[in-house]
Amino acid sequence: MTEQPLLRTPLYDLHVERGARMVPFAGYDMPVQYDSIIAEIRAVREGVGIFDVSHMGRFFIDGCDARALLDWVHTANINEEMPVGRARYGLICKRDGGIIDDGIVYRMSEDVYMLVANAGNATKVLHWLNYWSDEQFPGARVSDSTNHISMIAVQGPKAIELVSSISEFNQDEIKSFRITRCLVDERPSLVARTGYTGEDGVEIMPHAGDSSRVWKKLITAGAVPCGLGARDILRLEAGLLLHGSDMDETVNPIEAGLERFVAMDTDFCGKDAVKSVIEQGAQRHLVGFRTVERGPVPRSHSPILIGTIPIGEVASGAFSPTLDMNIGLGYVPNRFAVPGTALKLEVRGKPLDALVVPLPFYSRLRR
Amino acid sequence: MEIPADRRYSKEHEWALLEEDGTVRVGISEFAAHELGDVIFVEVPAIGARVTQGEHMGEIESVKAVSDLFAPITGEIVEVNADVKSKPELVNEDPFSGGWLVRVRPDDVGDLNSLLDPIKYKAITE
Numbered sequence: 001m002t003e004q005p006l007l008r009t010p011l012y013d014l015h016v017e018r019g020a021r022m023v024p025f026a027g028y029d030m031p032v033q034y035d036s037i038i039a040e041i042r043a044v045r046e047g048v049g050i051f052d053v054s055h056m057g058r059f060f061i062d063g064c065d066a067r068a069l070l071d072w073v074h075t076a077n078i079n080e081e082m083p084v085g086r087a088r089y090g091l092i093c094k095r096d097g098g099i100i101d102d103g104i105v106y107r108m109s110e111d112v113y114m115l116v117a118n119a120g121n122a123t124k125v126l127h128w129l130n131y132w133s134d135e136q137f138p139g140a141r142v143s144d145s146t147n148h149i150s151m152i153a154v155q156g157p158k159a160i161e162l163v164s165s166i167s168e169f170n171q172d173e174i175k176s177f178r179i180t181r182c183l184v185d186e187r188p189s190l191v192a193r194t195g196y197t198g199e200d201g202v203e204i205m206p207h208a209g210d211s212s213r214v215w216k217k218l219i220t221a222g223a224v225p226c227g228l229g230a231r232d233i234l235r236l237e238a239g240l241l242l243h244g245s246d247m248d249e250t251v252n253p254i255e256a257g258l259e260r261f262v263a264m265d266t267d268f269c270g271k272d273a274v275k276s277v278i279e280q281g282a283q284r285h286l287v288g289f290r291t292v293e294r295g296p297v298p299r300s301h302s303p304i305l306i307g308t309i310p311i312g313e314v315a316s317g318a319f320s321p322t323l324d325m326n327i328g329l330g331y332v333p334n335r336f337a338v339p340g341t342a343l344k345l346e347v348r349g350k351p352l353d354a355l356v357v358p359l360p361f362y363s364r365l366r367r
Numbered sequence: 368m369e370i371p372a373d374r375r376y377s378k379e380h381e382w383a384l385l386e387e388d389g390t391v392r393v394g395i396s397e398f399a400a401h402e403l404g405d406v407i408f409v410e411v412p413a414i415g416a417r418v419t420q421g422e423h424m425g426e427i428e429s430v431k432a433v434s435d436l437f438a439p440i441t442g443e444i445v446e447v448n449a450d451v452k453s454k455p456e457l458v459n460e461d462p463f464s465g466g467w468l469v470r471v472r473p474d475d476v477g478d479l480n481s482l483l484d485p486i487k488y489k490a491i492t493e
Binding site (some may be wrong): 033036037229295318 | 426
């Protein structure tokens with residue numbers, strides 16, 4: 001394979017100017033941290049943090065078959081009753097139930113939808129949409145707007161107040177999982193009340209050419225720029241899965257604990273496979289664990305054991321500054337997927353005590 | 368970035384400071400602490416353990432990565448910084464003082480001469 005040059009988001013120059021540490025991620029040169037990851041996490045849990053998530057795929061699907069195409073490829077119920085301005089999270093599955101990606105579908109207008117996909121899966125998802133459009137939904141047209149519009153996540157308990165101060169965003173109208181068009185710093189933008197941190201907040205999607213202006217305005221208004229390092233720990237604390245680590249094409253939605261995002265009353269690609277897993281019961285299940293003591297951090301691929309018997313491996317693991325404890329996710333056989341089960345984790349050859357705990361690790365509603 | 372002139376440095380970014388009682392206090396430089404990012408776990412040998420100059424003596428883990436610690440001098444561990452055990456962030460906040468890691472009774476204080484002086488160490492951080 002030849003080395004591809006890394007892509008840059010429209011905010012790249014601002015990240016570098018600010019001294020961010022840049023790392024390759026899903027083909028993009030992205031900020032992993034600006035200063036301290038722990039300080040960035042605290043900013044999001046207590047105030048407002050902003051993230052450049054322009055690397056994520058943004059696809060528009062329009063035409064008379066747009067809704068039917070999305071209802072087929074996405075596990076959420078994308079039916080006629082889904083109102084304009086509403087968003088739904090779900091999965092994109094293969095025929096065998098394996099998870100190609102997870103993402104949010106937004107209904108923009110009568111026959112126009114937007115799907116936001118993970119950066120690392122964007123090309124695959126685009127091909128999948130085009131494949132099904134050619135195959136079964138000729139009245140759906142798919143277009144890739146990733147490069148035309150940017151995406152800035154504004155997250156934290158003070159995010160809505162901050163965004164309201166620089167935009168026409170109406171927080172009473174645009175509740176969780178809704179999207180609107182409004183002016184942000186006098187520039188037209190999409191604003192969705194969604195995110196990946198477990199906090200209230202929005203994702204602002206301005207034209208690529210306006211994104212630097214909006215980013216700077218947010219910082220002037222008091223938002224703390226945060227990198228992918230903080231984002232990964234925030235989402236883990238909130239019990240939100242990362243595709244590629246916590247789920248992939250070898251895992252089905254039931255094993256991943258995502259059955260609530262699978263609308264079994266509609267027809268979708270992979271439904272038969274998911275149905276048979278529900279009927280027969282999954283063999284393994286994704287669980288959350290926390291270590292009993294602080295210590296070395298269990299990370300991706302650390303073995304999970306019961307006593308001395310290996311039963312699985314860590315999918316995601318990190319030190320959680322919010323909980324002051326090491327936390328993680330991993331697949332274990334069903335009989336061990338019970339909160340309170342004592343696990344051993346092996347980190348650099350040494351055993352650590354851990355417990356299976358309910359997800360999420362952190363919820364803003366019960367803090 | 369600060370590089371105190373009162374001590375010696377290893378190529379692996381540990382510092383070694385000779386104390387009045389003849390023991391050597393050991394930590395990591397501000398440069399190393401900054402490169403690592405937020406330190407969340409430090410593992411060093413227990414009191415009484417032997418360490419050998421240039422050899423692995425423990426590990427230091429930050430939010431994103433794990434790094435090996437190397438002994439800057441040969442000798443016996445006589446004290447471990449208990450504050451760093453409970454507050455690993457001291458390594459970032461105060462790497463040259465409160466964030467020290469261990470104190471070693473050296474077999475031969477002359478070993479310090481094989482380490483880098485502050486000027487040479489500065490050169491490798493640039």
